[in-house]
Amino acid sequence: MFETLKPQPADKILALVQMYREDPRDTKVDLGVGVYKDATGLTPVMRAVKAAEQKIWESQDTKVYTGLAGDPAFSDVMVDLVLGDAVARGNVAAAATPGGTGAVRQAFELIQMANPDARVFVSNPTWPNHVAILGYLGIETVSYRYFDSETRGVDFDGLIEDLKTAKKGDVVLLHGCCHNPTGANLNSAEWDEVIKVLLETGATPMIDIAYQGFGDGLQEDATATRKVAAAVPECLIAASCSKNFGIYRERTGILMAISADDSATGLNQGTLSYLNRQNFSFPPDHGARIVTTILSDADLRADWQVELEEVRKSMLGLRSQLAEELQRLSGSDRFGFLAQHRGMFSRLGTTPEMVEKLRVEHGIYMVGDSRMNIAGLNAQTVPVLAKAIIDSGI
Incomplete structure (x- = not known):
């Protein structure tokens, strides 16, 4: 064979x-x-990571599975870290994943389940794994203009023109901050214009936020993601803990599915758990527990x-x-x-x-x-x- x-x-x-x-x-x-x-x-x-691991080592008395979506406490602290109070917690379904890449993969599979004919709009350029995973899954990819090689900034007019061709059922993949690979980001007014186009076309935004805290600050880097999530009826967010917690090898990420109606959250949560079960069953916990420990402890969080x-x-x-x-x-x-x-x-x-x-x-x-x-x-x-x-x- x-x-x-x-x-x-x-x-x-x-x-x-x-x-x-x-x-x-x-x-x-x-x-x-x-x-x-x-x-x-x-x-x-990081200092806080070492301290959190020490606390876990001293207090943890089992290595039993946590749940298909991971520890709910991890979801709670990550939803708060990324979204703050921009969206009601009851409107957010969330599941732990093996790294931010795992969250991206699960999001693409969710899109395919929800709409087999969905097109995913990706920036030109984008993180190569975005396009590679989409191609592997057989999801149609549409490139939208992003980087201007002359100015080394954002080709915003081209971006808007291309995003206007999206339609309801399509997904627009956006980088929440610290665009990879260009480092060129949208400003606040430009994000407002992108939101306007999303509302006009009915396309669903998916935000990949892998570098929160590496750009303009922990809260500042989440501003665009919060603004989008609060403005649109549905949104997907793939977040990574690899960079801002420095736990690359622990493979710690999370996928969030946001809906305007909290009655849809149960269905979304069940779907995220189902996808986890099909792909890797239970997500890894050690990195998630480190993050939860840090974000739940005032002193560790401050030091982090x-x-x-x-x-x-x-x-x-x-x-x-x-x-x-x-x-x-x-x-x-x-x-x-x-x-x-x-x-x-x-x-x-x-x-x-x-x-x-x-x-x-x-x-x-x-x-x-x-x-x-x-x-x-x-x-x-x-x-x-x-x-x-x-x-x-x-």
Whole structure:
């Protein structure tokens, strides 16, 4: 049977990681893989996470299953973290998932169950796994304009024009904050216009919020998601705890389904539990329990927020340093967008050939579409990257 299998395309980011490992140069810089790194190149365990794990270790007396949707306490703290009081809790069905990717996958399967003919509108570009999973499930994907390679900002006129072609039964996939891979975000007025189009077309928004707290602040990064959820009759939200809690390997995420009528919540909740059962039965609990412990304890939550804010400001500082160094070397402000972007990523807006030149000649590793992980830099490597960019003629 196995002889009929065909080779699958290699994951470009994982291939880049392997190439970086095999590169003998001491001056090489890894801006590919999307994980936060501190100034020493380490992805540390946050203080609050260590303290929460200690509390769990001391108090937990069973490893029995929690439930198909996970521990309800995890759903409660995550709904509060992402939505605040924007939507009544009784209108939100929620289920824990293996990471934010698991939430995205479950959301797409829910869409397919609800409307087999649904089209999912995705930004150009978007996180590659969005398109890969949609393709695997056989869901029609429609690309909408998003990134302007000239300004390195949002092509908002193109975005609105494309979203106006959506119709009732379609889904519009939006990034809640810190757009991956571009780092370019909508402003408040632009979000209002997107909501207006969603209401006019009847399309359902799905928000992927994977970087809450990495952009403008924990509450600020949730503003757009809350605004959309409060304005539309139905909404899907896929949230990840990997980045803002630093628990990547614990695979901790959640899918929320919001309806205007709380009488629909029971059906939605049952459907989310059913999907979990079909795909992996019970979701992992350790990461979810860490998050629940932190968000339920005033002292741990306060310490977590302090450390998260340190992470956020570190990335903003690196952005500013890089933009300033590029301005000094080029005598131009054409790289000012780097200081305006938010989150871990920015997209240079250059060609794959130039990206390859950076790797071969300068040991700078970034994804072929010119997405670079700002958190992969430190104060010493920023000048190295800036010089490589200018020397390469970007």
